[in-house]
Amino acid sequence: MKSSDRATPGRSRRIATVSVAGLVVLTGACLVGVEAWFQRKSESPLRLHREQLAANVDAYCAQEAALGADPWFHEGRTEGDAGLLLNAWLPWSRDLKRPPPEGSPLVLPEALREEALDLKQGRWLTANIDVSRLDFDWMVRLLAYDRWDLFNGSPLSAGARFNWVAGEVPDLFLLQRWAKFRMLQGLRTGHPLEAAQQVRHLAWLSLRTDSLAGGSLAVNLLDIERLAHASLASPPADWTPMSAEQTARMNALLLTAPRFAGLAAPPDVARQARGCATQANRCLALTETAFHARLLEPFADASLEEATAALDRDLSRAGCPTLAANEIRTRGVALRDPDSGMSAGASAVAWIPGPPGRWLRSRMAWSVLASALEDLPPLDENKMKQPERFHGQASTPTP
Incomplete structure (x- = not known):
């Protein structure tokens, strides 16, 4: 055997060692780069977000208390679920372009449909349209219920996985259109209080x-x-709609409740926010948070797991009247599901074993949360100008 032949295994081992070392260095450099990117794009916004929530949670609770004092939240209502009715009457789709099902009382004449008539920006109050032939009995039927469970007799109750933020939804704009026609009819017939x-x-x-x-x-x-x-000019004395200030407050709290109660919030802030909110906003926030908890669950690190466990505890004792939060928590999509829209990236890191894999998966989970962050609306500037009075067709008989 030649000496060069005897040296070959040694050279091979040295080459292999150098190659492995180079791969380790390259992997380490990549991980350092990913961490630097994460700190810049995700960790810094998350840290700022947490600081803002902690600094504003008391103001948030004060606004929730002010909203909860409104008489509308304390009106007498009959217990029951309108889901079987409304879920069947409304069209469900991803693009909101389907007509109501055949036989639904929400079918409108062609002349009153959205594509034929623009009623935005208060134009419905002065529109020269005939609403006298519309049947509003379906609205009377709804007075017998105090909640609307979207998971009762709807496409969401089929039992399969679903994407809460990108799946089929009921056409809520259709209800808004009907409400305008109902108020218009009440004004024209002299019975606005019943319509209201x-x-x-x-x-x-x-x-x-x-x-x-x-x-x-x-x-x-x-x-x-x-x-x-x-x-x-002279509305009925016993008709008191919710003020513009209160509806502005309600809108701001709808947007902020899921942030204060969300997984990215400091644990004590989330606990305080869920405890001080009106029940409606508490359940709404739990519903939206349940989506992220289910989405990120397989990729959660210890801190996210702790936040998710706290969510589950609060959800179990919240007493929410609908199935929304619980159904999303158990049947919503996870990152690796095709319907999540992020399955390719999630699958690419799911197979990586050991600490590097856990590290990458946790970074991906927190990056998803960071991507959903938005600035907090001002919690002490909810006042809006009162709308100007409208005159014209709204208070005249139907032609």
Whole structure:
């Protein structure tokens, strides 16, 4: 055997050692780069977010108390779920372009549909349209219920995984349109108080979907009622719509409640915020937080697991009247599910074993949370100008 042949194994081992060392150095450099990127893009915004929440949680609770004192939250209502009715009457889709199902009382004449008639910015109050032939009995039927469970007899109750933020949803804009027609009919027939009662109740049912979209619809419906009230020179003395200041406060709290109660909040802040909120906002915040908890669960590190455990404890004793938060928590999509929209990136790091894999997965989870952060709306500047009075078609008989 030649000496060069005997030296070959030694050289091979040295080459292999150098290659492995180079790979380790390269991997380490990549991890350092990823960590630097994470600190800049995610950790710094998350830290600032936590500081803002901690500094403002007392102000948030004060605003929740002011909102909860409004008489609308304490009106008498009959216990029951309107979900079986509304979920069947409304069209469900991803793009909100489906018509209501055949036989639904929410089918509108072509002349009154959105594509034929623009009613935005208060134009509905002065529109020269005939609403006298519309049947509003369906709104009367809803007075027998005090909540609207989106998971009762809907596409969401099928039992499969679903994406809460990008799946099929009911066309809530259709309800907003009907509310305008109902108030317009009440104004024209001289019975605005009866119409207002039905629109206010529809707003309550929308809020008690325990969803952000439903809460936003509730604010819009209460604004519609107030605009109708403001259109009358002498409205009925016993008609008191929610003030513009209160609906502005309600809208701001809808946006901030999920942030104060969310997984990215400091644990003591989340606990305080969930405890001081109105029940409606508490359940809404739990619903939105449950989406992130389920989405990130397989990639959560110890701190996220602790926040998720606290969420589950609060959810178990919150007494929310709908299934929304619990269904999302158990059947919502996770990062690796195709419907999450992030499955490719999640799958790419899911196979990496040991500490590097756990580190990358936790960084991905926190980056997803950081990407959803937005500035907090001012909690002490909720006052809005009162709308100007409208005159014209709203207070005249139907032609």
